Amino acid sequence: MLSLRNVTTTRRALPPRVLIYGPPGLGKTSLAAEFPAPVFLDVEQGLPAGVDAATFGEVTSYDDLMSAIASLYDDDHEFGTIVVDTLDRLEPLVWAKACADNRWDSIEAPGYGKGYVTADRYWRDMLEGLNALRKDRGMAVVMIAHSTITNFDSPTSAPYSRYDIRLHKRASAIVQDEVDAILFVNQDATIVEEKQGKDVKSRHATGGGTRWIHCEGRPAWCAKNRFGMPDKIRYQIGTGFSSLAPFFNPQPAAETRAAAE
Numbered sequence: 001m002l003s004l005r006n007v008t009t010t011r012r013a014l015p016p017r018v019l020i021y022g023p024p025g026l027g028k029t030s031l032a033a034e035f036p037a038p039v040f041l042d043v044e045q046g047l048p049a050g051v052d053a054a055t056f057g058e059v060t061s062y063d064d065l066m067s068a069i070a071s072l073y074d075d076d077h078e079f080g081t082i083v084v085d086t087l088d089r090l091e092p093l094v095w096a097k098a099c100a101d102n103r104w105d106s107i108e109a110p111g112y113g114k115g116y117v118t119a120d121r122y123w124r125d126m127l128e129g130l131n132a133l134r135k136d137r138g139m140a141v142v143m144i145a146h147s148t149i150t151n152f153d154s155p156t157s158a159p160y161s162r163y164d165i166r167l168h169k170r171a172s173a174i175v176q177d178e179v180d181a182i183l184f185v186n187q188d189a190t191i192v193e194e195k196q197g198k199d200v201k202s203r204h205a206t207g208g209g210t211r212w213i214h215c216e217g218r219p220a221w222c223a224k225n226r227f228g229m230p231d232k233i234r235y236q237i238g239t240g241f242s243s244l245a246p247f248f249n250p251q252p253a254a255e256t257r258a259a260a261e
Contacts, residue, residue, distance in 0.1 A: 014134055014135060014138075015080075015081075015134055015138060015139060015140035015141070015248070016140055016141070016180050016181060016227070016248045017130070017131075017134060017140075017141040017143075017178065017179045017180045017181075018140070018141070018142050018143070018179060018180065018181045018182075018183060019087075019142075019143045019144075019145065019165070019175060019176070019179045019181070019182045019183070020032060020142065020143070020144050020145075020183050020185060021144065021145040021146065021147050021165050021166075021182070021183075021184060021185070022146070022147050022163075022184055022185035022186050023146070023147055023185075023186065024146060026185045026186065026187060026211055027185065027211065027235065027237045027240070028144050028185055029044075029047060029048050029051055029083075029085055029144060030048065030050070030051055030237045030240070031185065031213075031235070031237070031240040031241065032081075032083045032085065032142045032144055033047075033051050033052075033053045033083075034238070034240050034241035034242075035080070035081040035083070035140055035142055035241055036080035036081055036140065036241075037078060037079050037080035037081060038053055038054070038079065038080070038081040038082070038083050038142070039053070039054045039055065039056070039072070039077075039079040039081070039082060039083070040053050040054065040055040040056070040083045040085055041055075041056060041059050041065055041068055041069075041082065041083065041084045041085065042055045042056065042057065042058060042059055042085055043059045043065070043084065043085060043086060043089040043090045043093065044085045044086050044089050044144075045058045045059075045060075045089075047085075053083075054079065056068045059090075059093075060093075061093055061096070061097070062090075062093045062094055062096065062097035062122060062126075063097070065084075065090065065093070065126065066125070066126065066129060069082070069126070069129040069130065069133065070129070072133055072137065072139070073129070073132055073133055073136065073137060079139065080138070080139060080140060081139060081140040081141070081142055082130065082133055082139050082140070082141055082142070083142045083143075083144065084130075084141075084142070084143045084144065085144045086143075086144045086145050086146060087143055087144065087145040087165070087167055087171075087175065088145050088146050088165075088166040088167055091167055091168065091171060094119050094122045094123060094126075094171070095107040095115070095119060097122055098115060098118050098119045098122055099115075102118065107119065116168055116170050116171075117170070119168075119170070119171065120170055120171075120174060123171050123174050123175070124174065127174070127175070127178050131178075140248075141179075143175065143179070145165050145166055145167065146166045147163045147164065147165065147166060147184070147221075148163070148164055148165075148166040149161050149162070149163060149164070150162060150164045152219075154219075160219065160220075161220075162219060162220050162221060162222070163184060163186070163220060163221040163222065164221075164222055165182075165222060176222070176224075180225065180226045180227065181215065181224065181225040181226065181227060181229070182217075182222060182223050182224045182225070183213050183214065183215060183223060183225070183244075184213070184214040184221045184222065184223045185211065185212070185213055185214075185235060186211070186212060186214065186221070187209055187210060187211045187212065188209070188210045188212070210234065211234070211235040211236070212232045212233065212234060212235060213232060213233045213234075213235045213240070213243075213244070214231070214232045215229035215230060215231060215232060215233060216229070216230075216231045216232075225247075227247040227248060228247060229244075229247050
């Protein structure tokens with residue numbers, strides 16, 4: 001039985017669990033590759049040009065993914081970070097595994113969303129494996145996903161569009177609950193209007209290409225963190241992890257603020 005005698009003061013000591021998502025081509029995989037000693041579960045089947053990282057080769061099934069996680073748990077190695085790239089390419093493999101185990105023709109075959117409910121177990125099994133690597137092998141966990149634009153029916157305002165994680169809503173909720181940080185990578189954009197007389201002829205986006213890592217959620221995107229990060233951090237490829245690391249490492253709050261400044 002727990003009592004006040006069990007109460008202790010602790011500081012976060014485990015490596016971070018991070019989900020990085022955003023539009024294509026903005027350096028999500030490059031950012032993950034900057035984490036300490038990464039090894040990639042390459043579901044995306046091809047690292048971008050210029051990214052050199054250890055991989056298990058092409059991950060073409062859910063069983064491949066789970067056997068790689070088991071190998072990292074059981075075998076000797078010096079990897080410090082496991083990267084799943086990407087969750088939205090993994091999702092069809094999760095569905096295929098659920099269908100094979102239940103002899104369904106498709107994830108929709110059971111009807112009434114039951115296939116997606118069954119798929120929850122496979123997502124949780126994967127996350128349990130990643131958490132074991134974090135807890136018992138001291139590995140950071142990084143998951144990458146692409147973004148999609150969805151319509152959000154707000155109970156307090158008119159509906160609006162927002163960036164979201166490109167996963168089925170059930171899988172997205174499971175992953176979001178599990179991670180310590182959801183980081184949304186995007187770049188600045190300015191809308192330019194071309195007018196003809198008093199009427200707007202066309203609109204197009206332009207910008208300087210400055211990339212940002214958004215660490216706090218806003219109506220326009222999903223994000224969160226448990227590390228006391230600022231709203232956003234400027235992202236330059238090659239220095240992305242060094243900008244994040246002071247918040248991940250357990251240290252007094254005053255030291256963290258000094259590192260951010």
